[in-house]
Amino acid sequence: MRARFGIVGTGWRSEFFVRLARQLPERLSVSGVVTRSAERAAEVEATWGVPAFRSIGDLLAAERPEFVIPSVPWPVTPEVTRELVGYGVPVLAETPPAADLEGLRDLWDAVGASGLVQVAEQYLHMPGHAARLALAREGVIGQVTSVQVSSTHLYHAVSMIRHLLGAGFQEAVVTARSFTAPLVDPLSKDGWTGDATPKPAATTIATLEFEAGVGLYDFTDNQWWNPLRGRRIVVRGSNGEMVDDRVVRMADPRTPVESHLIRRQTGIDLNLEGFDLDHISFDGRVVYRNEYQGARFSEDDLAVVSLLCQMTAWCRGEAAAPYPLADGCQDHLISLAIGAALRSGTTVATGREAWAG
Secondary structure: OOEEEEEEOOOHHHHHHHHHHHHOOOOEEEEEEEOOOHHHHHHHHHHOOOOEEOOHHHHHHHOOOOEEEEOOOHHHHHHHHHHHHHOOOOEEEOOOOOOOHHHHHHHHHHHHHHOOEEEOOOHHHOHHHHHHHHHHHHOOOOOEEEEEEEOOOHHHHHHHHHHHHOOOOOOOEEEEEEEEEEEOOOEEOOEEOOOOOOEEEEEEEEEEEOOOOEEEEEEEOOOOOOOOOOOEEEEEEOOEEEEOOEEEEEEEOOEEEEEEEEEEEEOOOOOOOOOEEEEEEEOOEEEEEOOOOOOOOOHHHHHHHHHHHHHHHHHOOOOOOOOEHHHHHHHHHHHHHHHHHHHHOOOEEOOOOHHHO
8 A cells, every 4th residue: 555645845956856756656556745835835736736735634534544744944943843743744854854853842742652753864865875884783894883974965865874883872982073175066956057157165173973883974065966076975884984886894803804785776888677776785795685676766765765654654553663763863963063073163062952752
């Protein structure tokens, strides 16, 4: 039985979820979208092909979805989340679940005990990161002691660092600096700019010290889109390290060996299976398999679809919670500390919050 989920909000991210459901109709469907504007509701129904409602109550009365995604501006997310929990509806809140520390604390006080709120943190569902996380948890490189992420920003990167380190809700000591340098920025989410003129771009580098180890955060403005800045992940352990798709570790006291994460990508050259990621293997065994072949998803799409399907299974009592509110709050707590350390030029330490249990 396919999932039915609702959405509150009609921005580009909402359209993203609608598109994924349209591409995977056997697994996902949108029961409706909530917008306060009658004009926007008419546009949504005409262009997205899904019902539009003027209130959450109207959405739930028409056909109660299994869960609802608040895809609204940061300051509004806690308000919508609380309203949905008041109706007893499972929530998949967008990241971050609240804008600031006071908002995180208030939201946790209001809905933390409900057990109904998950957070749409998708990065560890991305194929490459999922494969690395699986190897880290297997102990392939021994005890993980440090993680370097230069890929995405703030709470997303913090999520990757915390989970690869196994740091849980440990307190963090954070330092941060920013450096500005000229950089051509030819592409954004709005498309190619046609401008090859270098402009000032800031790079933020932060260290996150946990009891479990150290995280290094490295992000340049618009790094998600800019083709002139790549993405890099380094996971170091007591018996080796992973650098992107390369894995080195000791096979015995005198033998360091090297292996690679290998993608099987169909649709290249004379492969006629269709363009898809099939699987990722390591030393001849599959450590990630694409469960959604045929939809032709990008890796980011695969991550979000995986999250939506796990959310569905969790709502039905068939899977573990995809990403509990407590984890989303902890990620943003540390990302806020990065911002505070950057502004103050001093070290910032996070405390133990209520959601840490």
